[in-house]
Amino acid sequence: MMRLVTRWLLRACCVWCGVGVLLWVPLPGEVGTPARACGIGFSVTMVADGQPALAYPQSPDQAGTPIGVFALDSVAQIPIHFTEDVSRLPTPINVGAFTWHWDFGDGSRALGYALTHTYQSPGTYVIHVKVTQGTQQDLAALSDFDSAQVTVVPQRLSQPPTATARSSARYVQVMHAVTYSVTTARAFDGSPLTYTWNFGDNTTATGSTVTHTFTQVGDGDVALIVQDGRGTRSVVTLPVTIVAEVPVVHVTASTRQLAGAGAVTFDASGSTAPASYPNNRIARYQWDFGDGTTMLTISPRVSHTFSAPGSYTVTVAALDRRDIPGTGTLTVTVANPPLVTALWWLSVVLISGSVLYLTALLLRRWWSQRHAPIA
Template sequence: YTSGSVAQHTFVDEGVFSVTLTVTDDMGERTAVSQEITVVPPNTAPVSENLEVVLDEDSSQNISLVATDIDNDEITFSIESQPTHGEILLSDGVVIYTPESNYYGVDSFSYSASDGIEVGNTATVSILINPINDLPEAVLLASSQSGEAPLEIHFDASQSFDVDGDDLSYTWSSSNGVFATGMLATHTFDQAGEYLVTLTVSDTTGYDTDEILIHVAPYNIPPTAQNQSATTLEDQAVDITLLAQDPENQPLSYSIITQPSNGTLTLNGNIARYIPNSNYNGQDSFTFSASDSQNSSNVATVTLTITEVNDLPIAFFNTTPATGRAPLVVSFDASLSYDVEGELQSYLWDFGDGSTGLGALVNHIYQNPGEYTVVLQVIDQEGASASTQATVMVMPQNQNEIASYDFNSSSGTLLQDISGNNNHGIIDGATWSNGKSGNALYFDGTDDSVNIGNVNLSGNQMTISAWIYSNGFLDDDRIISKSTGQATNNHYWMISIANGNKLRFRLKTGTKTTKTIIANSATPTNQWVHVVATYDGSKMKLYRDGVLVASTNLTGTIATNSVDAFIGSNIGGYSPWNGKIDDLHILDKALNQQEILDLYHQ
C-alpha cells in the first residue's frame, strides 16, 4: 500500500494485477477507482544458424536463411556483410547467391534475424564454389571478305582465348575441307564463288567455332579511257563528254586525276565543264580515269585549245572634287582605265554641260550650279569600246559662307574649301575615314590638326556648325579654335569640350573679355553629334542635335586677329580632338532655330 497523489511500484512477477486508488476528503467521504496491469514475461532474441553451401562455378544458388525464436515472434532477416566474390539478393528469407564469372574457391557473407524487438546474433554462410572447365572462345579475323579470283586471304585467330588458360589448338576449314592449322593461316581461293570459312578452337575438353563468308568474284577486265581534245573561245566554258569502254559493259564512274593549269573544272557524271581563266588563251589539259565496280582504267588526257578573242576595255575614272560651289574646277583622271590586250587608243569625255574633252587626264570648269552626269568612253586598238559615268554636284555660291568643308571634295593632305573663298586647310596627321555622310577626318587625340589659315569673322553675326564623333573625351578637346594661346581671353572664337564632357562655346567681341557658355548636360560619345554655335549681335547660343543647350547675352562686333584657325586642336597642337569631324561650315550669318533644325536633318 502507498499513500500520496503520486505512486511508483515494480511488478516482479508476470500476471494480471488490479490496482485500486482510494481518495478521502476532509469530511471522511471516500471514492475508489481500479485499473488492471498486465505483466508479460521478458523477450528472447532470435538465434541465427551458420550455414554451409556448395555450388559450381558460373552457377547460382538459392540459400534459405535459418533462425529460431522461442517466443514464436515473426522473424525478418538482414544482411550484415556482403560476399567478396559474388552478389546476393535477399527476398523473404531466401538469398540468391551468384559468384563472379569464372570464379571458383571460397566465399562467405553474414546475416542476422530480428523479432521486431531485438536483433539476434550474426551468423555466417560459408560458400564453396567448385571449378568447372570453360570452353574456349573462337575469334576469327580475315584480311578481306571479298575480291576477284584468285583471291589470297590471311586469317588470324590470335584474338581467340580460354579463360582457364588451357593450351589451344586451331583448325581452319571451308566447304572444300580443312586447309590449315595453327593460329595464323593463308589461303588462296582460285575459283569464283562463296566460301564459308570455319575456325575451330579446342582445349582438352571442348571447342568453339567462328565463321566468316568469303565472296570471290570472277576476274574483272579494267575499262579503257580515251585521250580527247576540245576547243573553246577565250572566256567561254565548254562541256566535254569523257569517253571510256568496259569489256563487261558495266556502268562506269569517272574521276579527275589532274586539274587543268589555266582554268577550273567541274565534273557531273561523265560531263566535264571547263572554264578557262579570265582572258587566258592558249593550251591547257587535264587527265581522268574511269572505274567499274572493281577496277580503274588507264589515265587519259584531254587536250584543250583556247582561242583568243578581243576583250572589251575597262573604263574607270576619278573625280576631284565631286561636289563644290560654282564656278567649280574639276579634275578627271582616267589613267586607271585599261585594256587587257594592249594600250587604249582614245579617251572621250562628255562633261554633261554640253562640253566634251579628250585624253586620260582632263580639267573642266562648271560655271553654273546643277547636277551633271559625266560620261567617259574608252576605245582600244581593235575598235572595241566601254563607258562609265559619274555625277558632279555644283552648288550655288552661299554669300554668307566664309569657309565650307564637306570633306568629300578632298584627298591627301588638302582639305578643300568649297565656299569659293579658298580657305583650304592643310592636314597635319589626321587621316581620312568614313564620315556621317561620305568622308570625314579622323584625329588620333595626340597631335593631329587641320590649319585653315587666317579665317576671320567680322560684323556682329556668325554661325559655326559641324558633325562630331568622339571616341572618348581627353582634356578640353577642341573641335575648332581661333586663339593666340590657351587662356580664356586668348580665344577669338572656339567650340570645344569642357568640364569633362560638356559642350562649350567661346567668343570675343570688340575689346571685351572672351565670353564662355557651357551646356549643362553631357555630350554623347561613340556616336555622331551635330553641334552649332551662333551669335546674332545680342546673344550667344549653343545647340546640340538641333536643341538649344546654352545661351547668354552678348553685344558688339566680333573681334579679329591674324592668327591661324585650327580644326581638331588649339594653336600649338594643344587640346587635340579624339575622334572624327565632318561637314564643318563657318558663316557670317546667325542661323535661326528652324534653319539649324533643317541643317541637322539634312
C-alpha cells in the first residue's frame, strides 16, 4: 500500500498522516526526501495561486495516481504561482536547505520552492515535485515529494456558483461519524447544482447532506466542490481535526424544571480529559444556555437565570489543554407562571370611583363611600 524510501526507516522522524501514508521528516543533517504529502494529517500541500490541492479521491499509492488535485481550473497563457505549504509539519523545516525540483507535466521543469509557470495550451497536467538536499541524487530513483493534477482551460467563465456549508462538529473523534451539509447555494445561470465533498482522506461523497467517518487522526480541511450546469466550480472548505480521544463531559443541574423565571446552577466538575496526552486536564468551559446567552469560564460551576417560559437545551464544551472539546447537554424547562402569581395584587382603577381587586382569584368590589366589601 505504501511507497516508502526504506533507507529512511531507521534514521528519520516518523509521523502518521491521515490518508494512510507515512510522512518522513529527516533529522538535522540528514539527506533525502523530507516528506510525503497528503490531505488530512501532518502534511504538506501543493498550492496554486493560493488554492490548496485537495486529496486525490483514491489511494495515491496506486500506480500513476497523483497525490492531489486542484478543484478549480487554471487558464492557459496566464501565469500560475506554485509553492508548497509546509505549515502543518509537526517539526518546522528550512525550505531553503532543500532543492525543489518541479516537473509541470508539459515538458517544462524548474527549480525553486516558490515559482511561476504558464501553460500554453488547455489540457490536464500532473505536476510532480521532488526534493533533494546536499549531495547529488538520481531524481528518477526518488519518489515524489508531492504531485497534483491541474486542469487548464482556454478561458475562465464568469460568475461561478456560490455556496456556504456547515458541519456537525469541528473536532471529531476517530471512527465517529460527522455530518456535512450545504446551507445556501446559488447558480447565477439558474442551472442545477451538483455537490461533491472531498474529505482529504482520498474519499469523496455527493449530495447536499452527507455523513463521513474518519479512520485516522489528523488535521486538515473538508472541501465542498459546487458545480453548475456550465461546468463552473467553486470550493468551500471546512476545517476538521480528528483526534483519538476527546474529553468526557458530565454535567448536572440543580433543577431541570422551573415553575417560572429563576436561576439554575450547572456543574461540569465530573468531566475528565484524556490521560494519553501528557499532563492533560480540563482547562476551560464554554456554555451555551439555549436562550441566546453564552459564557466562557474556568470554573466548572456556573449559575444562569432563565427569564421566559420554554424548553432550553444547555450545552457545555469542556476543552482540555490541547484545546480539544468534549460536549455534554441537558434540557431545562421553564413553565408558564401560575395565574395566581400573574394576578397577585393586580388592581385596575375604574371610572365612577370603583376599584377592582383581583387577589388570589377572588373578585371583590366596593364603592368608595364607606361600603363594606361585598364578596
